[in-house]
Amino acid sequence: MAVKYKEIADCLEREIRDGKFDKTKKLPTEEELMKNFEVSRNTIRKAINQLVNRGYIYQVQGSGMFLREKSVSDYINLGSLRGLTKDLTSKIIETKILDLHVIEADEVKSKQMRCEAGTKLYYIKRLRIVDKEPFSIEISYFKKDIVPYLNEDIASSSIYRYLIEDLKLNIGFADKVINCEKIDEASARLLHVNPDDPALIIENTVFLTNGTIFELSNSLFHYQKAKILNRINFK
């Protein structure tokens, strides 16, 4: 990390999650934080901005910084990279790899991923299981020139932990398209629902900081079990 404002943000996030401010529901003032962390006001404000964007707090001019109501821990967080494991704490998450191999991009995929047709892609299909019940089906494509190696071990734990910590990928931004459809028969069997039942779908296009697409994924959720939470700030 080595960047002050991120370290401060992460530290404060930990403290918030640990309930350090639950009694007052209020954070220390900017001035106090400046003293505690021995940095300038701008740096504190940048750190705090992270917490605001992550949905933990809100600021009131002239009054202070307050905790936002705890998000019940049963939602999928749209705005984070942290994956199911970190979103659904207090649940048992398991992953079953249904398929994992290298393919070549066809016309459609090459267009979607902005690459040449024939580009090598990892194709992964996974069934996510929450508290012993099928929860979602996720199909992902990774560009092999950016993610040169993947195996079942990595794919069944946290792919993103691997991409960030081991491969040191600089993930920049993502487009997420959400809609719902009638589920197809094969997926219905996997999720233990009836054909034509609803399914919640997230299509995800993920970019590196330099603007390159490196992943495309399609997640299909059990309609009674999945709820997505998104916290938004205006201003």
Next chain:
Amino acid sequence: MAVKYKEIADCLEREIRDGKFDKTKKLPTEEELMKNFEVSRNTIRKAINQLVNRGYIYQVQGSGMFLREKSVSDYINLGSLRGLTKDLTSKIIETKILDLHVIEADEVKSKQMRCEAGTKLYYIKRLRIVDKEPFSIEISYFKKDIVPYLNEDIASSSIYRYLIEDLKLNIGFADKVINCEKIDEASARLLHVNPDDPALIIENTVFLTNGTIFELSNSLFHYQKAKILNRINFK
């Protein structure tokens, strides 16, 4: 407005939307913008940050600021206040008021909206029609002490324009929960779909900048017509 960085952000947003940078797909450098707008670097960077958060551009250290691919204009934008009218440009949006009157908060609503039971609320039920076809059913509750007046006229055009520009409400943040369900019979009739067809649902809790809840809404979308887009930035 009167705040420099927001004015600059709005100005640049307009220019981006007008296609001013489409040829190069690149924005001027920070230095050029500093000169053009005659402000300090921090102010420019704050303005640019707005554009990043609004999903218009991404920055590459050492290289420049680039346009993000145009969001096709057929999505509902989760991260904006701008409502259907501004999201679905190039479409004809109509609104039919199904119900509008003042009620008193029951146990459930008072809990959801964090107010006393019996608090006066505007209850509004609207059918949104896009290109002459039913698109969504929106049920909203507004606290009457914050939104003292509403009528069919206001409710059938842009409520948010009224809240912001006329009532000068300071809207701060929102929690959105998305899921999908089987549609009920009455809604199915309104949306011209079959009972038990899927429905995409957004539950929206909106807060003023001081942390007060002033609106609760529940939108139920035609599953084949509604797609939600959310652009996310990491870092």
Next chain:
DNA sequence: AAGTGGTCTAGACCACCGT
């Protein structure tokens, strides 16, 4: 090496909240 964004500091003044 030059160009361009990213981080950080120090200080000034304004706007809003609560007493």
Next chain:
DNA sequence: CGGTGGTCTAGACCACTTC
């Protein structure tokens, strides 16, 4: 009125990209 965030400036140095 004092306390606390919000905006803005000016300048320094670092990190990455591009050639």
